[in-house]
Amino acid sequence: MCGIIGFTGSQNAAPILLDGLSRMEYRGYDSAGIAVLNRGAIEVEKAQGRLTNLLEKTDNGKRPQGFAGIGHTRWATHGAPNDINSHPHVSGDGRFAIVHNGIIENYAAIKEELTAKGHVFVSETDTEVAAHLIEECYTGDFKAAVMKAVSRLEGAYAFGIICSDFPGTVFAVRQAAPLIVGLGFGENYFASDVTALVSYTKNVIYLDDGEFAEVRTDGVTIYDSIGRPVEKPVSKIAWSIEAAEKGGYEHFMLKEIVEQPAAVKEAIAPRIKGGEIVLDDFDLTEEKLRNINKIVITACGSAYHAGCCGRYAIEKLTRIPVEVKLASEFRYEDPIVDEHTLMIIVSQSGETADTKAALEEGKRLGAEILAIVNVVGSSIARLADHVLYEWAGPEIAVATTKGFTTQLVLLYLFALYAAKKLDRVDDFEYARLLGEICSLPKRIQNAIDLNMVSIPRLAEKYHDRGSMFFIGRNTDYAVALEGSLKMKEISYIHAEAYAAGELKHGTIALIEEGTPVVAVCCNEDLLEKTASNILEVKARGAEVLALSFRENRDIIAHADDVMFVPKTETFFSEAVAVIPLQLLAYYVAKANGCDIDKPRNLAKSVTVE
Numbered sequence: 001m002c003g004i005i006g007f008t009g010s011q012n013a014a015p016i017l018l019d020g021l022s023r024m025e026y027r028g029y030d031s032a033g034i035a036v037l038n039r040g041a042i043e044v045e046k047a048q049g050r051l052t053n054l055l056e057k058t059d060n061g062k063r064p065q066g067f068a069g070i071g072h073t074r075w076a077t078h079g080a081p082n083d084i085n086s087h088p089h090v091s092g093d094g095r096f097a098i099v100h101n102g103i104i105e106n107y108a109a110i111k112e113e114l115t116a117k118g119h120v121f122v123s124e125t126d127t128e129v130a131a132h133l134i135e136e137c138y139t140g141d142f143k144a145a146v147m148k149a150v151s152r153l154e155g156a157y158a159f160g161i162i163c164s165d166f167p168g169t170v171f172a173v174r175q176a177a178p179l180i181v182g183l184g185f186g187e188n189y190f191a192s193d194v195t196a197l198v199s200y201t202k203n204v205i206y207l208d209d210g211e212f213a214e215v216r217t218d219g220v221t222i223y224d225s226i227g228r229p230v231e232k233p234v235s236k237i238a239w240s241i242e243a244a245e246k247g248g249y250e251h252f253m254l255k256e257i258v259e260q261p262a263a264v265k266e267a268i269a270p271r272i273k274g275g276e277i278v279l280d281d282f283d284l285t286e287e288k289l290r291n292i293n294k295i296v297i298t299a300c301g302s303a304y305h306a307g308c309c310g311r312y313a314i315e316k317l318t319r320i321p322v323e324v325k326l327a328s329e330f331r332y333e334d335p336i337v338d339e340h341t342l343m344i345i346v347s348q349s350g351e352t353a354d355t356k357a358a359l360e361e362g363k364r365l366g367a368e369i370l371a372i373v374n375v376v377g378s379s380i381a382r383l384a385d386h387v388l389y390e391w392a393g394p395e396i397a398v399a400t401t402k403g404f405t406t407q408l409v410l411l412y413l414f415a416l417y418a419a420k421k422l423d424r425v426d427d428f429e430y431a432r433l434l435g436e437i438c439s440l441p442k443r444i445q446n447a448i449d450l451n452m453v454s455i456p457r458l459a460e461k462y463h464d465r466g467s468m469f470f471i472g473r474n475t476d477y478a479v480a481l482e483g484s485l486k487m488k489e490i491s492y493i494h495a496e497a498y499a500a501g502e503l504k505h506g507t508i509a510l511i512e513e514g515t516p517v518v519a520v521c522c523n524e525d526l527l528e529k530t531a532s533n534i535l536e537v538k539a540r541g542a543e544v545l546a547l548s549f550r551e552n553r554d555i556i557a558h559a560d561d562v563m564f565v566p567k568t569e570t571f572f573s574e575a576v577a578v579i580p581l582q583l584l585a586y587y588v589a590k591a592n593g594c595d596i597d598k599p600r601n602l603a604k605s606v607t608v609e
């Protein structure tokens with residue numbers, strides 16, 4: 001979704017703003033703009049479409065000149081994505097420029113009030129209202145005007161603001177939208193995302209909701225919601241800029257698929273000490289675990305699918321019932337959650353608005369909250385009682401891959417850890433299963449190696465089909481859900497996942513000559529059952545692309561094509577089985593000439609409801 005950035009220092013701001021915006025492109029956007037303070041006046045440039053349009057307009061950042069400024073990539077909410085609605089927006093008197101990520105819910109009432117006072121609006125956006133409101137509140141004190149205006153706003157927002165009367169200062173405000181302040185030498189920054197700042201500084205301050213940052217050339221002051229200065233810890237970004245670059249790969253998605261063995265290892269290895277799972281990062285004691293009679297996993301999209309997969313391992317090993325809920329539905333369901341519930345909140349970005357709202361609802365109802373999150377310092381990480389970080393490094397492609405597999409392995413680790421604490425697994429089985437989890441990086445590598453050459457050929461065969469089905473049972477069905485989402489979001493092919501046994505209750509009517517059916521057959525206990533479902537669809541003309549291990553002769557004999565993975569313990573098999581499905585979606589999208597890293601209509605971090 002929208003990305004904002006701000007800079008003040010002694011070098012030209014525009015190139016830094018544009019570079020930061022380019023590093024946030026992956027968040028999703030449809031227009032971009034910058035505003036720079038130039039000798040006491042604000043100059044704005046904005047352009048609809050890709051950042052290259054803005055680069056052209058600004059002569060690659062040579063214009064506008066000036067040492068402080070703000071920038072924005074917009075994912076349209078209020079008003080069409082055009083030059084007028086693009087940010088930055090400027091107050092009527094030209095004194096303030098503002099960029100905004102989020103939604104101001106009460107903007108219409110404020111707009112009416114300001115219109116009655118003579119303010120004239122040029123755009124359809126909620127953001128322009130904030131620019132005029134700051135102007136209305138201004139009596140010569142920048143900070144006071146910002147604070148007064150913000151106290152009137154309802155909704156979720158992160159703002160960056162400049163004022164022509166304060167040439168070396170940029171203001172940032174955070175309320176329920178991500179915002180990070182970067183500390184440099186003689187220059188300082190803020191941005192929605194650390195990827196925008198990491199080539200300039202590794203020292204950052206994570207703002208909390210309601211906080212303001214006065215970012216000056218000579219330092220930064222953070223204020224609480226009533227204007228008192230607050231001391232904030234400075235955190236170090238743990239990864240380098242190379243991690244956020246393509247490193248020779250054609251797309252970030254392919255790079256991130258290939259990075260999975262290392263990412264999964266990084267998520268597992270530091271948490272195994274002396275043959276035991278040690279989760280230093282949380283204190284879910286045995287007593288707390290014994291108090292839990294239900295686990296609710298809540299998430300959106302692929303993170304929800306990670307929950308659907310992880311549920312099997314958690315239930316099997318701990319015998320605690322697990323419900324997996326879509327975060328966007330959760331809080332409207334009058335959920336049955338109390339102090340005996342453990343809620344596991346799964347989110348790569350840690351900023352997904354629906355997931356965060358589900359967390360808040362769970363907290364309100366008294367649940368213990370464990371978050372599985374990739375982005376360090378993100379809102380969800382900070383709101384949860386316990387956090388397991390994925391340590392997957394930056395994920396830039398919109399379609400998640402390593403974010404998903406690292407979520408999965410943390411769910412597996414949690415399952416085994418809890419089973420041990422609850423005495424639901426004996427020492428021998430514990431050691432065996434831990435060995436299985438530790439072998440996942442190797443198996444994932446094996447799954448990549450087995451498919452890297454063959455899947456591009458399969459993609460050539462299947463890329464022009466209008467519709468595909470993905471089937472499987474239990475763990476295989478959970479993987480099928482993720483495989484079908486990957487296929488539709490990046491290749492734009494209609495793809496449905498069905499529990500294999502459910503097809504004959506209606507959906508099988510859609511199978512006709514040549515319909516591709518991807519059959520996931522990695523759950524050893526259910527191979528024969530899925531084999532019958534393969535025969536059912538084949539009898540109706542389907543072309544079956546099976547996903548299984550070499551030992552599974554039966555399914556290989558029935559299928560038209562096969563993608564192989566190494567045989568893996570059933571409850572951890574999803575992390576391996578998903579690999580060929582990611583590769584299949586990638587190469588089908590490539591064969592169809594799709595914009596793989598930035599699929600249409602999608603944003604990386606969905607910060608609106």
Ligand code: F6R
Pocket residue numbers: 300301302303304346347348349350351352355398399400485486489604605606
């Ligand atoms: C799909 C995808 C999305 C995300 C979803 C949740 O490839 O990436 O479905 O999984 O938007 O995002 P996070 O995990 O950031 O909460």
